[in-house]
Amino acid sequence: xxxxxxxxxxxxxxxxxxxxxxxxxxxxxxxxxxxxxxxxxxxxxxxxxxxxxxxxxxxxxxxxxxxxxxxxxxxxxxxxxxxxxxxxxxxxxxxxxxxxxxxxxxxxxxxxxxxxxxxxxxxxxxxxxxxxxxxxxxxxxxxxxxxxxxxxxxxxxxxxxxxxxxxxxxxxxxxxxxxxxxxxxxxxxxxxxxxxxxxxxxxxxxxxxxxxxxxxxxxxxxxxxxxxxxxxxxxxxxxxxxxxxxxxxx
Ligand code: G
Ligand code: G
Ligand code: MN
Ligand code: NA
Numbered sequence: 055x056x057x058x059x060x061x062x063x064x065x066x067x068x069x070x071x072x073x074x075x076x077x078x079x080x081x082x083x084x085x086x087x088x089x090x091x092x093x094x095x096x097x098x099x100x101x102x103x104x105x106x107x108x109x110x111x112x113x114x115x116x117x118x119x120x121x122x123x124x125x126x127x128x129x130x131x132x133x134x135x136x137x138x139x140x141x142x143x144x145x146x147x148x149x150x151x152x153x154x155x156x157x158x159x160x161x162x163x164x165x166x167x168x169x170x171x172x173x174x175x176x177x178x179x180x181x182x183x184x185x186x187x188x189x190x191x192x193x194x195x196x197x198x199x200x201x202x203x204x205x206x207x208x209x210x211x212x213x214x215x216x217x218x219x220x221x222x223x224x225x226x227x228x229x230x231x232x233x234x235x236x237x238x239x240x241x242x243x244x245x246x247x248x249x250x251x252x253x254x255x256x257x258x259x260x261x262x263x264x265x266x267x268x269x270x271x272x273x274x275x276x277x278x279x280x281x282x283x284x285x286x287x288x289x290x291x292x293x294x295x296x297x298x299x300x301x302x303x304x
Contacts, residue, residue, distance in 0.1 A: 170200035179211025230264020
């Protein structure tokens with residue numbers, strides 16, 4: 055309860071901020087976009103990662119107003135990037151169930167002036183399980199505006215294949231738990247290889263999350279992976295740091 059109270063206050067006081075982690079084309083090294091990752095700088099508890107506070111934000115419903123902040127800020131920040139770059143934003147199930155996600159996204163795009171084509175929304179498999187019909191309807195309306203969708207943490211949930219059949223997503227993000235082991239674990243490599251083939255068969259882009267070593271990049275490239283996001287290129291960083299980092303690679 056203390057954390058919930060703290061989060062309400064944090065929203066009012068502007069203690070939330072967004073870190074951005076670049077996503078690169080594995081073949082030519084172009085920066086295709088960046089994922090917005092929520093952070094909380096708490097005066098009493100210090101810097102908190104979403105693993106600690108997102109679950110509380112979801113239980114309390116605060117993820118809905120926090121999600122509005124994330125969408126507005128991410129769209130605003132992305133306007134300062136090269137126009138070839140997209141911004142990826144994570145969504146929670148509650149933003150579909152009790153927030154008007156379509157109106158929120160439309161408002162964030164309108165207020166910032168960011169073209170819808172430069173916004174990508176990340177859905178988890180558990181989100182897709184929660185209320186399939188509501189989610190599908192919202193996804194269709196947002197897709198009609200030009201917004202793209204990806205499935206996050208692909209392979210860790212239960213509904214992967216059903217979700218792929220039902221929803222028109224553009225991209226699969228292979229969860230980093232599989233990417234971590236591709237050099238040493240035969241099983242992880244087999245899973246990553248299979249996900250890449252599946253994605254190709256469905257005409258989707260594949261991004262590998264959590265690559266930390268150059269050798270992993272080499273293998274991912276060989277296996278036909280399209281994009282990568284990981285510490286090997288850059289950690290999540292403040293918006294200003296991203297702008298400084300960008301010219302080195304674009
Ligand atoms: O940056 P970090 O690895 O700590 O993020 C952990 C997880 O927190 C992410 O994988 C993502 O699922 C979740 N997360 C980060 N930012 C957001 C956000 O803005 N909204 C939601 N719903 N989840 C987020
Ligand atoms: O939304 P999602 O949980 O997929 O967010 C990606 C998370 O993965 C972020 O919290 C980010 O900090 C983390 N991450 C990104 N790249 C790496 C990496 O190379 N190594 C590790 N350990 N974590 C990473
Ligand atoms: Mn994500
Ligand atoms: Na992930």
